[in-house]
Amino acid sequence: MTTATTGGGDRxxxxxxxxxxxxxSHRPGTGGGAGRPGRTRRVGTGRKLAPYLFIAPNMLIFAxxxxxxxxxxxxxxxxxxxxxxxFEWVGGGNYARLTQDAEFWQVLGxxxxxxxxxxxxATWGAILLASMLDVQVKARGFFRAVFFVPVLLSPVVVGLLxxxxxxxxxxxxxxxxxxxxxxxxxxxVDPHLALGVVVFTGLWxxxxxxxxxxxAGLQGIDxxxxxxxxxxGAGSLQLFRRITLPLLRPTTLVVIVLAxxxxxxxxxxxxxxxxxxxxxSTTLLVQYIYDNAFRTPIDYGFAxxxxxxxxxxxxxxxxxxxxxGRRREAV
Amino acid sequence: MSTLQGDQxxxxxVPAHEPRASSTWTGIGAERGGRASDGRxxxxxxxxxxxxxALLTIGAAVVLIPLxxxxxxxxxxxGELAARPPQWLPSSLSLxxxxxxxxxxxxxxxxxxxxxxxxxxxxxxxxxxxxxxTLFVVTLATVMIPLQVILIPLYQVxxxxxxxxxxxxxxxxxxxxxxxxFLLRQYMLTIPDELIEAARIDGASEWRIFWQVVxxxxxxxxxVLAIFSVIWRWNxxxxxxxxxxxxxxxxxxxxxxxxxSELVVPFNLVLALSVLSVLPVIVMFLFLQRHIVTGIAQTGxx
Numbered sequence: 117m118t119t120a121t122t123g124g125g126d127r128x129x130x131x132x133x134x135x136x137x138x139x140x141s142h143r144p145g146t147g148g149g150a151g152r153p154g155r156t157r158r159v160g161t162g163r164k165l166a167p168y169l170f171i172a173p174n175m176l177i178f179a180x181x182x183x184x185x186x187x188x189x190x191x192x193x194x195x196x197x198x199x200x201x202x203f204e205w206v207g208g209g210n211y212a213r214l215t216q217d218a219e220f221w222q223v224l225g226x227x228x229x230x231x232x233x234x235x236x237x238a239t240w241g242a243i244l245l246a247s248m249l250d251v252q253v254k255a256r257g258f259f260r261a262v263f264f265v266p267v268l269l270s271p272v273v274v275g276l277l278x279x280x281x282x283x284x285x286x287x288x289x290x291x292x293x294x295x296x297x298x299x300x301x302x303x304x305v306d307p308h309l310a311l312g313v314v315v316f317t318g319l320w321x322x323x324x325x326x327x328x329x330x331x332a333g334l335q336g337i338d339x340x341x342x343x344x345x346x347x348x349g350a351g352s353l354q355l356f357r358r359i360t361l362p363l364l365r366p367t368t369l370v371v372i373v374l375a376x377x378x379x380x381x382x383x384x385x386x387x388x389x390x391x392x393x394x395x396x397s398t399t400l401l402v403q404y405i406y407d408n409a410f411r412t413p414i415d416y417g418f419a420x421x422x423x424x425x426x427x428x429x430x431x432x433x434x435x436x437x438x439x440x441g442r443r444r445e446a447v
Numbered sequence: 448m449s450t451l452q453g454d455q456x457x458x459x460x461v462p463a464h465e466p467r468a469s470s471t472w473t474g475i476g477a478e479r480g481g482r483a484s485d486g487r488x489x490x491x492x493x494x495x496x497x498x499x500x501a502l503l504t505i506g507a508a509v510v511l512i513p514l515x516x517x518x519x520x521x522x523x524x525x526g527e528l529a530a531r532p533p534q535w536l537p538s539s540l541s542l543x544x545x546x547x548x549x550x551x552x553x554x555x556x557x558x559x560x561x562x563x564x565x566x567x568x569x570x571x572x573x574x575x576x577x578x579x580x581t582l583f584v585v586t587l588a589t590v591m592i593p594l595q596v597i598l599i600p601l602y603q604v605x606x607x608x609x610x611x612x613x614x615x616x617x618x619x620x621x622x623x624x625x626x627x628x629f630l631l632r633q634y635m636l637t638i639p640d641e642l643i644e645a646a647r648i649d650g651a652s653e654w655r656i657f658w659q660v661v662x663x664x665x666x667x668x669x670x671v672l673a674i675f676s677v678i679w680r681w682n683x684x685x686x687x688x689x690x691x692x693x694x695x696x697x698x699x700x701x702x703x704x705x706x707x708s709e710l711v712v713p714f715n716l717v718l719a720l721s722v723l724s725v726l727p728v729i730v731m732f733l734f735l736q737r738h739i740v741t742g743i744a745q746t747g748x749x
Contacts, residue, residue, distance in 0.1 A: 423596030
């Protein structure tokens with residue numbers, strides 16, 4: 117824990133002992149050779165205080181605009197507000213109602229199926245894309261830019277766009293499929309297909325983001341490792357499995373966590389893509405919460421309870437990700 | 448050590464890191480040369496190159512075709528619309544104001560986000576201090592709070608601070624992004640402790656180490672975060688919808704929404720506006736992309 121700190125101090129002390137005279141003139145900010153001597157004193161106070169000063173602005177905004185409202189929201193989940201005006205303490209009443217709500221269980225199941233499919237496909241898709249874009253291919257810059265473009269679009273527009281593309285009658289996709297004699301399914305009206313379409317749209321929207329993060333991670337991998345492995349006769353696939361994947365793991369963990377959160381919180385593009393239909397087959401948790409909180413009949417306490425549960429689920433899944441990720445790193 | 452700490456080594460760090468730190472610098476040059484030649488090493492294209500090219504092309508088509516179609520559609524029905532009295536923009540819609548609001552909010556919020564997130568990330572990555580792990584877990588946990596869940600309590604806080612219906616209310620509340628802290632912290636873990644120690648021995652202040660050693664090295668991650676902050680803010684819809692009640696504080700997405708909520712929705716205009724609103728972000732991306740690609744090699748280590 118303290119190795120780094122004492123190490124630095126020892127080295128400083130050692131250097132001072134070797135020859136530098138210790139003056140007490142303290143000129144902060146001058147840097148270079150002239151202003152050095154005051155350092156031991158500053159290590160004492162400045163370094164202890166520094167981390168707190170560094171995190172202070174961020175944490176202040178966190179506390180005021182995220183944590184405090186979240187605590188309030190948690191609090192509201194124990195109140196009945198179904199009449200829209202008063203808040204009445206009901207303890208776990210809202211949670212009990214949730215567990216008896218058949219729609220809630222359906223929505224939860226759909227959310228889990230969607231998120232698992234989304235995280236797996238998005239992570240592997242992004243890893244493959246990033247590793248394909250990291251080496252020299254023709255028009256690499258072009259490909260990188262193209263895959264990133266969907267990320268730039270407003271999710272509301274993306275939902276609209278695919279809604280049009282996949283329309284049974286006027287959609288371009290079915291026109292193309294029909295043109296070459298393939299079946300033209302009702303992508304957005306068939307409850308069995310719609311969730312798949314939502315997964316696809318989610319991938320279309322987010323994979324570029326994850327690819328970009330992984331590309332930044334790939335830049336950090338020492339190229340000489342590849343050279344050494346190649347000299348030892350390793351093939352491309354082996355390089356990928358033995359060097360790229362393991363060394364990319366910290367960055368991959370970032371992507372998995374982000375994808376998990378994005379999966380559980382998917383909302384805006386679904387809203388314009390399917391609106392949660394057909395037959396509620398693409399209604400996910402956030403829409404369920406939103407509908408209960410802002411659509412009549414407004415039931416904010418009940419919606420907050422669902423929100424707290426959503427938070428709990430994501431929190432647990434993320435912790436598991438971390439623990440598993442850590443264990444693999446340790447091996 | 449904390450369970451969340453990345454692969455930052457502590458005990459044996461110094462001897463293990465020394466050779467790596469020096470080889471990274473030369474290594475990256477070697478990597479560029481070495482892996483660049485990978486694709487065309489005299490014998491022409493390998494199977495892998497063909498597969499790779501095919502996959503990339505298919506992927507690019509899946510991305511581009513809808514966009515081209517959107518672009519074309521945004522012009523296509525203009526003729527049909529012109530048949531009616533040509534009312535391109537409703538008189539109540541003053542685009543310059545919305546555009547200016549969007550630019551102000553996006554730029555200010557992004558600068559603020561980069562500043563406070565990188566400071567926090569540095570503290571989490573490179574200092575040992577009491578409460579660090581707890582605070583980091585809390586920070587991470589906030590990623591998982593959907594805006595929809597805290598919308599009403601958050602609005603109450605913002606309103607009580609007098610920031611409702613002002614651009615401040617759009618800029619400040621979302622500035623402390625947990626994603627940004629996480630991304631930058633993970634990246635900063637890879638910066639060798641020796642660099643920071645060396646700067647300390649040279650008498651640099653903590654702030655100076657952060658500003659002149661760590662930030663330049665973290666540039667690729669900062670560029671990534673900058674891009675995403677701009678995108679989030681530029682496309683943000685739900686929060687502005689709640690906060691900006693007065694038209695003078697509308698941002699571009701709200702204007703587009705106002706367009707599409709008209710009695711007869713002019714879809715081609717909605718699309719055209721979407722296409723227009725996406726252009727500045729694309730330009731910014733093309734500009735910043737180079738920073739990501741050049742990456743570590745050209746910063747700090749020199």
